[in-house]
Amino acid sequence: MELSSIYRFPVKSAAGHALQRAEADALGLVGDRRWMVVAADSGRFLTQRVLPQMARIQPQWLGGDGLLLRAPGLPDLPVALPDRGAEARLVTIWGRQVSAPDAGNAAADWLGQALGRPCRLVFLPAEQGLQVDLDYASPGDKAAFSDGFPFLLIGQSSLDDLSARVGRTFDMIRFRPNLVVAGAAPFAEDDWRRIRIGDMTFRVAKPCSRCVIPTVDPVTGERAADGEPLATLMRYRKREGGVFFGQNLIADGPGVLDVGMPVERLE
Incomplete structure (x- = not known):
């Protein structure tokens, strides 16, 4: 497995962009x-x-x-x-x-x-940061203005599976992850508890529950009339507490991430 994409979203809910390398600090x-x-x-x-x-x-x-x-x-x-x-x-x-x-x-x-x-x-x-929900984190684990956690990870095969079920291809960026992993089976990330990317280690805190934002075209800003891809996700990724796609992560410390770095499941 390898880190195939890195995305940064400077302003919450505005457009993001792909990076080849990114530094990570205490907030993500x-x-x-x-x-x-x-x-x-x-x-x-x-x-x-x-x-x-x-x-x-x-x-x-x-x-x-x-x-x-x-x-x-x-x-x-x-x-x-x-x-x-x-x-x-x-x-x-x-x-x-x-x-x-x-x-x-x-x-x-x-x-x-x-x-x-x-x-x-x-x-x-x-130096400020927002404490992550203590149901899933430790005191001192902090995030920026993200929806609760410092990092969001999605497997590329998971998106490929979703696109195949809908019948059209979706760009990963509409799901707004920071990290994309290639080389794993669809939804393999559901079973991970700790991973290593390069020299950084991460705790997998909880699945990411999805709202309507993935139905918004990231180029035009228009919402899909058919409710896709959320409509299809609801048919096979709905669990108690929401519709889940991707995993929220907390890093064990700062570091540097490069596209192409190996990804290892530790637990």
Whole structure:
């Protein structure tokens, strides 16, 4: 087995991009979901579940220089990392309130034009992080603005199996994983408990329950009228608690990941 793809999503629920190499820190891939769009009035996080057009926002992570926002019909907008004196905004993600630095009015105005509603952009500093659910993790295990866990892994054969059942090919990126593994049987990842990729080791925390986001075309931002591929997943991947596709991971420490690295099941 090998690591066949790596994906980073700089802004939660916006477009992502493939990488050949990625550094990982205590929150996941460096630059992954460190930014989040929230409603201007309530501070509640916004995603493609409600705003599928978020798929057309194409952010580029610029490291210490911040972020570059891109979207069709709008000028590119560089966004600096909020400094220590930036306004802290109280935001809500999955019922949890977090104080996060606001990225400023220029980013808010740009996103308002892109999404057609008042919103703000906030940033999560690397030293902050959100505690992972203690039902599946240890104290000190943290994530960024992802849906609860630092990493999401999917087997390429699992997607191939799903595509065959639907009768058309789906791109992996619509499922928004960080890590894709080739060379395993379909859904082999369901039975993994610990794995090694290169020099990094990971705990497999829990299966990933899926929402409607995989029905959104990552290029057009349009939701599939037939509800695919979620409709087919519901026929053969529904279990108590949801419809599952992929596995959430927690790394045992920081490291570097390269496409092509060997993947070993430890448990």
